[in-house]
Amino acid sequence: MDAAEWWAMDLSSDLLAPRRKTRQIHVGDVAIGGGAPVSVQSMTTTKTADVDGTLAQIYALAAAGADIVRCTCNEEAAAEGLARIVPRSPVPIVADIHFHHEMALAALEAGVHGLRLNPGNLRKASEIKLVASEAKDRGVPIRIGVNAGSLHPDLYKKYDGVTPEALVESARMELAYFDEVGFSDVKISVKASSVALMIAAYRLASETFDHPLHLGVTEAGPPPAGLVKGTAGIATLLAEGIGDTIRYSLTADPVEEARAGRQLLESLGLRERKGLDLIACPSCGRAQVDVIAVAKEAQAALEERNLPIQVAVMGCVVNGPGEARSADLGIAAGKQKGHLFIRGEIVRVVPEAEMVAALVTEAERLVAEGVEARLAAADAGAKDEAEADRRALLDEKGRDPNASEARVDRIRRRVSGADTDAGSTGTQSE
Numbered sequence: 001m002d003a004a005e006w007w008a009m010d011l012s013s014d015l016l017a018p019r020r021k022t023r024q025i026h027v028g029d030v031a032i033g034g035g036a037p038v039s040v041q042s043m044t045t046t047k048t049a050d051v052d053g054t055l056a057q058i059y060a061l062a063a064a065g066a067d068i069v070r071c072t073c074n075e076e077a078a079a080e081g082l083a084r085i086v087p088r089s090p091v092p093i094v095a096d097i098h099f100h101h102e103m104a105l106a107a108l109e110a111g112v113h114g115l116r117l118n119p120g121n122l123r124k125a126s127e128i129k130l131v132a133s134e135a136k137d138r139g140v141p142i143r144i145g146v147n148a149g150s151l152h153p154d155l156y157k158k159y160d161g162v163t164p165e166a167l168v169e170s171a172r173m174e175l176a177y178f179d180e181v182g183f184s185d186v187k188i189s190v191k192a193s194s195v196a197l198m199i200a201a202y203r204l205a206s207e208t209f210d211h212p213l214h215l216g217v218t219e220a221g222p223p224p225a226g227l228v229k230g231t232a233g234i235a236t237l238l239a240e241g242i243g244d245t246i247r248y249s250l251t252a253d254p255v256e257e258a259r260a261g262r263q264l265l266e267s268l269g270l271r272e273r274k275g276l277d278l279i280a281c282p283s284c285g286r287a288q289v290d291v292i293a294v295a296k297e298a299q300a301a302l303e304e305r306n307l308p309i310q311v312a313v314m315g316c317v318v319n320g321p322g323e324a325r326s327a328d329l330g331i332a333a334g335k336q337k338g339h340l341f342i343r344g345e346i347v348r349v350v351p352e353a354e355m356v357a358a359l360v361t362e363a364e365r366l367v368a369e370g371v372e373a374r375l376a377a378a379d380a381g382a383k384d385e386a387e388a389d390r391r392a393l394l395d396e397k398g399r400d401p402n403a404s405e406a407r408v409d410r411i412r413r414r415v416s417g418a419d420t421d422a423g424s425t426g427t428q429s430e
């Protein structure tokens with residue numbers, strides 16, 4: 001077998017057990033289950049109310065391989081943060097909900113792409129059904145996130161402890177509530193910190209449900225032990241054909257979780273290896289350029305050169321350099337110009353028509369000369385010019401081109417109980 005054949009084999013998962021058939025759901029534009037590529041998830045560690053800090057972490061996670069990012073929605077300020085984060089996130093956002101169903105409703109109002117509910121601490125049938133009903137109206141999927149550490153006390157009693165059967169029954173009970181309101185846009189997780197328990201629970205879940213499964217070993221701890229535990233559980237199941245989306249839970253920078261998830265899938269041949277790592281903003285009301293077209297053009301030009309760097313293509317200079325400051329190199333549009341930045345620092349401003357060419361030239365120099373040298377070679381005045389463009393755009397487009405503030409207003413009225421009609425699906429199409 002020659003080298004090319006070995007490589008091809010590495011990209012193939014044919015030697016693993018065939019993947020179990022599950023139904024397909026969509027979290028934003030990411031398909032889960034039904035034969036879709038296994039996706040990688042991670043979770044931010046910032047306060048969700050800190051919009052800029054959270055967005056910078058989301059971009060870093062996306063660059064490291066996360067397809068979907070979860071943010072906690074534990075208070076009204078977090079829901080308001082989500083209203084501002086969602087339109088600017090490069091990947092779909094899932095709101096993590098514990099205890100308070102009203103936070104789930106507020107997160108839906110904020111426009112999230114998915115919810116995670118914990119059946120162990122959100123137990124009132126009427127509240128669960130209300131959330132499922134509104135998620136259904138808005139076309140937003142829910143993960144039933146069962147966790148061994150917060151199993152419903154009745155199930156703990158019934159099964160005399162935390163068992164695979166107890167974890168699966170918890171998910172089944174939640175599904176029954178969802179069924180009552182005709183909601184089935186669901187994925188399921190049955191996580192435990194014990195690898196053996198988690199493996200057994202997911203095997204049983206896979207026999208019991210045809211919903212996509214989200215795999216994870218919860219509270220795995222810091223690396224390297226946390227990585228070993230996560231890999232032991234997740235890889236075992238993936239090799240058996242079980243699992244549609246994965247998350248490592250590490251006591252570490254979440255970028256390590258995303259990177260580990262991606263590497264695991266690549267090593268099993270379940271995802272293609274990446275050379276160039278190109279990330280692009282999703283575009284929003286602030287965009288100054290056709291981000292998709294520029295990203296495609298940049299990708300083609302950079303892939304030809306096979307440069308091992310992270311490059312960001314961002315729709316505006318107002319937020320682009322900050323959101324993508326974890327990328328080695330990026331370009332942000334504004335006022336018919338391209339603003340080139342290295343690790344978030346503006347180094348050059350070029351006419352819009354030359355954006356991609358300038359990006360490619362800078363990428364080659366960056367790889368050849370290193371970050372310090374290229375930062376030292378920044379054009380004098382580039383930073384000031386970019387700042388002037390940023391301010392001009394803010395004046396021109398106003399501070400709320402994504403209509404986030406309107407969502408924030410609805411969240412406030414909803415949480416305060418002043419707006420009983422806030423569940424209207426009309427909000428979703430805005």
Ligand code: SF4
Nearest residue numbers: 088281284287315316
């Ligand atoms: S257009 Fe600007 S604010 Fe909007 S997502 Fe892109 S970089 Fe972020």
